[in-house]
Amino acid sequence: MPLTPEDLERIAAVTLAHYDRGAEDFWLATRDHDVSQNIAALLQFIEATTPFQILDFGCGPGRDLRTFTQLGHVATGLEGSAQLAEMARSHSGCEVLQQNFLALDLPPARFDGVFANAALFHVPAQELPRVLRELHSTLKPGGVLFSSNPRGEGQEGWRGERYGAFHDLASWRDSMTGAGFVELAHYYRPTGLPFDQQPWLASVWRKPGPDPP
Secondary structure, X not given: OOOOHHHHHHHHHHHHHHHHHXXXXXXXXXXXXXXXXXXXXXXXXXXXOOXXXXXXXXXXXXXXXXXHHHOOOEEEEEEOOHHHHHHHHHHHOOEEEEOOOOOOOOOOOOEEEEEEEOOHHHOOOOOHHHHHHHHHHHEXXXXXXXXXXXXXXXXXXXXXXXXXXOOOHHHHHHHHHHOOOEEEEEEEEOOOOOHHHOOEEEEEEEOOOOOOO
């Protein structure tokens, strides 16, 4: 059965309330996570002039906003949780948009890169095509999107007070190419472990640029 507007409203409200209540614990648990491989995967494919304009989609408390800024780029956060958004502003000094993933209001052709680290899996599968098209639209022509999500085989639903949808590579490819993206790379994390011990699927995608004259 398709999710109704009321279902979607509840999914967003309950999931965001979970992050609001646990904001401080979430910061303490994730502030030292090493995602340098993911940041490098995004930046290596951006072909714009530096500093890059980066949207950190689902920026949480601002760890990666601070890293992008330290690397000399202009980072903007987007976070649904009011508590995490305020922490991100405080920790990073960056602009942070407080927006529900299911009700985005993004400027067109604004960013050179979108960094969606452990975020897009919260989007219900039926809404994913629309959300990906909105991210496609906010990228400049030739811009790059990085995503990392816990992988799965199509499972979707509640895990405690968080809603998630879990994709394998084939279904993720279908969603991304359906939204107009071209695949650049993918890998599984953590590196160096057997596949069954790599729960994260990371991938990098480009919004095609204009045809040459």
